[in-house]
Amino acid sequence: MKIVATATALVGLALLSGCATNVNTVSRSESQATPAMVSDKRVITDVSLGKAIRIVGVNEAAVSGNLKKVQVTIENAKNNARVVNYKFEWTNQDGMSTGGVTETWKTLPLAGRETVTISSVATSPKAVDFTLKLLEGK
């Protein structure tokens, strides 16, 4: 009985270590970067996705003189790898969608506990606001 329990535990341990997909990271203890963070508004309609994918922060910059670039840092809050689809949409001063040709859905595989940045550059100089859409992938 004791041998069976030990063997089961060992097999379980071997399986778990083989399946580990979490990401460890190393970075400077005090960051030299000074990002321009943006306060955001979140609408959660997929609760499981909301729990699995955490929005760490949003920062914004201007590129090519007058084009907005936004970068969103997201974290896979779970230990298992997952896939998320995302899409950035831009709107202009009138609240109208700019309908850029590059506004398409993209697939992003994430390892367990991995933090990544996703970004978008507005192709219209009239773009002032953005919306990031997240959808659970297969």
Place this chain on the structure above:
Amino acid sequence: MKARFLVLSAAVLPAAFFLTGCETTDARYVDSKGTSTIVSLDQIDIQDWNKAAEEMVASLLANGVLERAPEQPSIMAISRIVNNTQQQIDTDSLTKKIRIALNQSGKVVTTTTLGLGGKAEDPLAKDAAEMQAMLGGQKKVTTLPFYTLSGKLLEDRARAGSTRQVTYTFQLSLTTVKDGLAVWEDEKQITKQGKKPAIGF
């Protein structure tokens, strides 16, 4: 017995025809920019073109090189995009999206009357300009591009057991015409994996 069989057949046969006639096809509309498009291992899919174009545009715009052109918007011509994949590809699937995005940004306009080997994308515009100059008694002035966009598409296949993998590499360079220097370059890769089918590659 015979009568019962005939009655039964008379009831079943029309029902069978009815069901066959109402059979729906599997065809449906999906969003070309959406998540339901097919992922295949034997070609560059539409979502691959979209992703590569978007990332290239973002890279080019974030680089800031377009701001250094003497005139805004600057003029760009499309040069050679080499296809080193195993497929017949129209490279406009990539370059057109980039051109549209750059045009929308107000940073770059693309010439359609000056092309590789003297072949104009819009021959009517080219002929009309020449005719206009001739009728005006002037020599046609060709507006030369400030930039040219060139590149290469590559394909790399791998197989391990029943798993197949294909990587498409998109390489682009933006060259200033006056000195022939590449002021922006980038490379994007898209890798897809899947199981080998019963027949075929």
